[in-house]
Amino acid sequence: MQRPKKETTVSNGPHRIVFANEKGGTGKSTTAVHVAVALAYQGARVATIDLDSRQRTMHRYLENRTETQRRRQIALPGAQSVVYGGDNTDELDALTEQMAQHADFIIFDTPGRDDPMARHVAMGADTLVTPLNDSFVDFDLIGQVDAETFRVRRLSFYAELIWEARKKRAMATIRDARREMDWVVVRNRTGYTEARNQRRIDQALGELSKRVGFRIASGLSERVIYRELFPSGLTLLDKGHLGELGTSHLVARQELRTLVAGLNLPMPAPNGQMAMTGVE
Structure with missing residues (x-):
């Protein structure tokens, strides 16, 4: 039986979540x-x-979400949002500190390519989220497999980069009481993977996760509803504003809840600290 983890608290600024994939x-x-x-x-x-x-x-x-609230005269939970398109890490850090003054979480979305600013924020992530489609084309981002056995032959450059960052972060955690970096590989669109290929990916991800220390979480399936909601900025969590939802949409909502739970993020406690709860 799983036992609840003992609650702990940390208070060194907002939790930084970086969504990164090259x-x-x-x-x-x-x-x-x-x-x-x-x-x-x-x-x-x-x-x-x-x-x-x-x-x-x-x-x-998020801009579309704000416009929908204005147009419909409704109030929805949301987020502050800015775009940074520069190439100066000090400038980005200053913007991050400014946003941090009134936030429990800062979420970074990075380009789908090798990018210096993306690397910079990934190094400072408390939770690094790497979404992958269930295919060996995507798996190649973090590791290379043998063509015959599908066993992991070696880490990719990206995985080695994150591995080194996590080691440095672990030393800083001991020295400066910083949070350790939690690396989570999120498996999106698993429903479109052929069963035998999915077993091979299961094996390769399990093997690689033990070598470099990432966790694996279930992600979001490929659904048209996500593209349809973009113009309004609404999400599957916005009950009462989406009209009638089919069974597949209800399943998608549960997928999202499972994903968020799997990230095991610290939530704000009444005393202003961040309470870590979960199960062992």
Whole structure:
């Protein structure tokens, strides 16, 4: 039987969640927006910084949400949102500190490519979320497998980068009482993977997770509803504002709740600290 973890608290600033993947098309921005809104629904103050100044999907989604509130004259939980398109880490850090003054969580959405600013915020993440589609094309981002056995042959450059960052962060945690970095690989769109291939990916992810220390969480399936909600900025959590939902949409809502629970994020406690709760 699982036992509840003893509650602990930390108070060294807002929790930084970084959604990062050097490959596009993995549902990164969609996942980031829905996590932001889910946290806001739980009473957290959420700020977001979109580092993809070209597409700015997360920022546009939240802008659409604000416009829908104005148009319908309704109030919805949401998040502060800004876009940063510069290349100066000091400037980005200053913006982050400014946003942090009134936030329990800061969520960064990064471009689907190798980007210096994305690397910078990933190094400072409390929770690093890497969404992957269930395919070996996406798996190649974090590790390379043998063509015959599908066993992991070696880490990718990206995985080695995060591994080194986590080691440095662990030393800082001991020295400066900082949080350790929690790396979570989120498996999106699993329903479209052939069963045998999915077993191979299960095996490879399990093997690699033991080597580099990431956790694996269930993500969001491929659903048209996510694209349809973008213009309004609404999410599956906005009950009463979506009209009649079919069974598949209710299943999708539960997927989102499972994802947020799987991230095991600290929620604000009444004393202003962050309470960590969960199960062993």
